[in-house]
Amino acid sequence: MDSFFLLLNCFLCFFFTVTILRFLKRNQTPAAKLPPGPARLPIIGNIHNLGLNPHKSLADLAKVHGPLMSLKLGQVTTIVASSPAVAKEILQKHDKFLSNRHVPLALQTLDLHKFSITMLPVEPRWRNLRRVCNSYIFTPQKLDSNQGLRRDKIVALVLLDLGLTYQDLFVAGTDTTATTLEWAMTELLHNPNALTKVKEELDQMIGKDHHLEESDISRLPYLQAVIKETYRLHPPLPLLLPHKAGADVEIDGFTVPKGAQVLVNLWAIGRDSMIWNDPNSFTPERFLGSDVDVRGNHFELITFGAGRRICPGMSLAHRMLHMMLGSLVHWFDWKLPDGVEPEQLDMKEKFGVTLQKAKPLLAIPTLR
Numbered sequence: 001m002d003s004f005f006l007l008l009n010c011f012l013c014f015f016f017t018v019t020i021l022r023f024l025k026r027n028q029t030p031a032a033k034l035p036p037g038p039a040r041l042p043i044i045g046n047i048h049n050l051g052l053n054p055h056k057s058l059a060d061l062a063k064v065h066g067p068l069m070s071l072k073l074g075q076v077t078t079i080v081a082s083s084p085a086v087a088k089e090i091l092q093k094h095d096k097f098l099s100n101r102h103v104p105l106a107l108q109t110l111d112l113h114k115f116s117i118t119m120l121p122v123e124p125r126w127r128n129l130r131r132v133c134n135s136y137i138f139t140p141q142k143l144d145s146n147q148g149l150r151r152d153k154i155v156a157l158v159l160l161d162l163g164l165t166y167q168d169l170f171v172a173g174t175d176t177t178a179t180t181l182e183w184a185m186t187e188l189l190h191n192p193n194a195l196t197k198v199k200e201e202l203d204q205m206i207g208k209d210h211h212l213e214e215s216d217i218s219r220l221p222y223l224q225a226v227i228k229e230t231y232r233l234h235p236p237l238p239l240l241l242p243h244k245a246g247a248d249v250e251i252d253g254f255t256v257p258k259g260a261q262v263l264v265n266l267w268a269i270g271r272d273s274m275i276w277n278d279p280n281s282f283t284p285e286r287f288l289g290s291d292v293d294v295r296g297n298h299f300e301l302i303t304f305g306a307g308r309r310i311c312p313g314m315s316l317a318h319r320m321l322h323m324m325l326g327s328l329v330h331w332f333d334w335k336l337p338d339g340v341e342p343e344q345l346d347m348k349e350k351f352g353v354t355l356q357k358a359k360p361l362l363a364i365p366t367l368r
């Protein structure tokens with residue numbers, strides 16, 4: 001028994017010595033050409049740096065370490081992009097090698113990565129699913145042909161049950177669209193001037209006695225600007241879905257190593273004062289007369305991603321959001337519950353599957 005404990009002691013001493021030496025060595029001479037990043041702890045790496053709001057913590061770390069940063073989350077080497085230029089390198093220039101998916105172990109046990117379009121790596125099965133999306137489900141012609149169904153659904157949604165969920169959308173589209181609608185409505189109630197402008201635009205262009213149609217959206221620049229401003233401030237997937245490097249890639253003299261998890265911090269880009277004037281204020285006017293859109297060409301606003309993994313449901317989400325927000329504003333006058341002033345509205349976020357409002361929005365509609 002004594003010799004067993006002696007052996008165990010020796011093993012533990014050896015294990016701790018090796019771990020501490022590796023930790024010290026790593027902090028003195030960082031692995032070859034990895035982008036800079038915060039110091040790591042043994043075993044957990046930088047997990048303790050993330051906190052409850054990883055998008056904010058990573059934005060703060062990027063201010064110290066730069067727009068191309070590396071961390072170790074447990075055993076996973078993680079590269080984080082926090083500027084439009086670096087996002088472009090990742091999602092456009094090196095898209096070919098940086099478009100696989102990092103699938104967390106918990107999801108691997110469900111085998112999701114073997115059949116879900118969202119989780120599959122770039123391989124023939126994924127390409128086929130994307131082709132089905134792009135050529136059959138989300139083409140402009142297909143979306144035009146079933147817009148009547150969506151309009152009827154919105155009428156039912158608005159008139160019958162404001163809390164109804166959109167069960168007919170894919171899992172990937174449900175939370176993202178619902179979260180964005182809630183944030184857009186919250187921002188309008190928080191900024192009554194913007195709400196009045198949307199209402200006036202709808203009265204003028206559509207008229208009080210008419211329903212909003214998808215074909216009207218292009219005639220509503222202020223409503224479009226409100227949605228863009230919501231995309232900028234409240235991207236529902238603030239770090240995209242994690243990408244994975246399929247090969248070593250060089251960016252700005254640093255290496256993104258094969259197998260690394262790659263994140264793009266859209267939230268940080270959307271609130272960067274070097275890019276946006278007064279970045280934390282809700283100012284739809286900034287988009288009036290601007291050609292910036294979310295179709296993956298303007299890397300300062302890539303709420304749907306860019307490159308080969310760009311969201312295939314973007315056009316549908318875009319139509320739905322304009323229709324739902326526009327209809328809610330067109331048909332109802334809105335007020336906050338007794339005693340709550342617009343400026344007191346709780347704007348806190350909760351990081352989860354999507355970046356939701358921490359407290360659900362409570363608002364009272366009256367038919368206009």
Ligand code: HEM
Pocket residue numbers: 117118119130169170172173174176177180235236237240241242243303304305306308309310311312313314316317
């Ligand atoms: C406001 C609404 C939405 C936003 C902001 C959004 C955003 C995104 C983002 C950022 C990604 C990841 C891109 C990347 O990893 O580079 C994504 C992927 C995806 N989205 Fe959306 N999305 C929305 C709505 C929808 C809708 C309505 C659908 C379908 C009906 C949808 C289907 C998908 C699918 C299937 C993927 C995975 C694509 C792939 O991995 O190849 N999304 N979305």
